[in-house]
Amino acid sequence: MTVNLHFFSFPVNLIAGLCMVFAGWKLRRFLSDTHMTVALVLLIAAVAVQGFMPINASFTRSWPFVIVLVWFLTVLASRLFRKFSPAGFGLWLTLWAGMLGSADSSITQVLLPRDKTVRTVLPFDMQLEDFSVSYYQTGEPMEYRARISIRDTDRPAAVSKTLRVNHPVHYRGYQVYLMDYDTSKDHESQYCIVMVTRQPWRWLVLAGILILLAGALKTFIL
């Protein structure tokens, strides 16, 4: 039942997305507010199903969920063609770009040993240079800090970057996050685990979020 995301990678996702817009335009006279109500209730039900399931059930990646979401976005698009609203458009863009973009996104977790470069599928190599943890007086962790060096596979020069929680490193369209380390060894940890993400559609999602944010503030002020 799970959607094969690989099949929908660029440009299939863009074509499918444009088809949704086109369908919304074509159906703008046929679809009514009642259709919007039904689509909204269906989406609420679908999200609530995920709400009662464990996270790893990944209902949101299954066909039933995706079909409901696609229908909702088509109906919403047709409503926006009839009656435009900034908040509605922001919501539409966020969900549309978020859903389609997930087919082009990649998340890679990499274990970086100290003083040893690892090869990955990524176009660059990484290595852990130094790792440190600082603590509060109560003994609880205050900060994790990992210094890593990144080197392009086709270039000899390496750059040194510091990774902290909440402070990812941006490198050539990738984002590198500090995830984990050998907790039994503290400063002596011989490795750290980083998560490397790539989300080419994130600027569209971000634009949608900002439009929705502006729409929400406008509703409040007016």
Added chain:
Amino acid sequence: MTWEHLILFACVAAVFWITGSVLALLHVKRNHIWTIVTYTAGIIIYASFIGGFWVSLQRPPFVTMGETRLWYSLFLSLAGLITYIRWKYKWILSLTTVMSLVFITVNILRPEIHNRVLMPVLQSIWFIPHVTVYMFSYALLACTFLLAIAGLLKPSLDTMPAIDKLSRAGLSFFTVGMLLGALWAKQAWGDFWTWDPKETWAAVTWLLYALFFHLKEIRPQAKKMIFISLILAFLSLQIGWYGLQYLPSAKGSMHNYALIIK
């Protein structure tokens, strides 16, 4: 100022709040201004506890469940006061007072504070706006819930204008809280949205409020249906806020800061 002082401040604030609520219910014209003064005094006393607690804690008091309840009671009484001043429903203050006091009592009986210091993931500029904005929206939406119940029980009462204004403000704040969370999540966890249970229930809640606004626009006569959609949305909000911990889906939630303790 520590958590032990809460009971003292809460009792004094409660006296003011209850006096204000009773004054509002009495049919004397001059009471209006005294109600506002008394109720405001209660809010200031309660807020000064939170302020003092924040200073003594040396970190923002937004981390544990108990601390979020602290803010909820404050914002709820504030939202009640605003509703009273703006729409003059004389019974709204009694309801917000009772609700605030319920949450304060829970805090006194089951503090759920662990004097946790701020863990690395919460050290972010997004942290304070994300939580305060949410708590304020919860309080406004609680007011609309009370108004919806009142509207269902007594159809002659015209609560719709107040519901309209409060739910607009409430859902705006809710949306802002959610989107600030999404921007923060990209920075901390690598993605805007990961269907973490708390996110999923926020989505259900948001969509239910969207349904409420939609119904209100297309079927303004179907008051009963509109009230029910508002009540459902509020119940979903409660699941997302604290009901979640009793669901199997909450295991592995990345929002469980207060639960991962020894």
